Amino acid sequence: MKTATNSAIDRLKARAAEEGLLDVAYTTADSPFGPLLLAQTKRGLVRVGLPNQDQDGLLVDLADRVSPRVLEAPAQLDEVRRELDLYFEGKLDRFDLPLDWQLSGGFRQRVLRAINRIPYGQTRSYTEMARRAGNERAVRAAGTACGSNPIPLVVPCHRVLRTGGALGGYGGGLPMKQGLLELEGVLDGRSKT
């Protein structure tokens, strides 16, 4: 049942969007791995929260680091949800979404932008990502950059493995990383850690 307050809130959010007051719009979306948190600014997708992450904590962090004007506004994220759904069905091999990189700076952002160019169904090593970001010796820092990726899935840090092919780490847990690589046809389902 829609109360008067709920429909007033819906109208409020539409007006807030019209007046440019929606600094961070977010929603949750289902995935085969569990619920995702999707957040975007006027510039683009700024944060993807994976199922094992504390979504309330992520929203507080966004309020703190981006803007406190954080509102749940699912309609604003329709396109993001649509592309993610297609991706999980194996029907989309390249996201076409504007991204907002403001949550990562310097070397980390360079690593993440390099990761963003790894094609679907392929993998790279942490060493190669360090090299592409301009410092081949900063392998550990490249690993940290992957681990702190604010936009996982869309910026495909799951395609970065240890030299030799071991899975390495993943913010959403190793079973999810393995599942994503299986979805993309990289792994055949055998565990490889």
Added chain:
Amino acid sequence: MTALPPFQTVLDEHSAAVMAILQGAVGRDGADDCFQETFLAALRAYPKLADASSLRGWLLTIAHRKAIDHHRARGRNPVPVAEVAEVAVEDGISEPDERLWAAVGALPPKQRAAVALRYGSDLPHNEIGAALGCSPEAARRNLHEGLKRLRKELA
């Protein structure tokens, strides 16, 4: 300084109370518009809000101001009513008084709210107290002080 929570949290925690107070202050028909104006104003000002410890009081202050704006605007526009009351209206009372609402708007927040809730929306003292988060006695006191001040202002 307390960090500002995501505005969604503010909505979740306080929107029902704001709506209830506005419905009391301006009636169901006007409450939705006042609700929009209240939260849009709040959203505009939110990033610069210095003190996150009394968000409810902050929102209610904005809501009272919007309710008073509503009453003043309504003084200039006829209000749709279901039935026209068959009572004689004395001269001088039928005309909504610009000066009166301006004076109400200039009262300190609690007095202003008490006056608006009592005479704008006919709430009894205990409900005014509930809306303002104080005892019925404190609500009565605020109302009394507010009226005293209005009489002086408008004398």
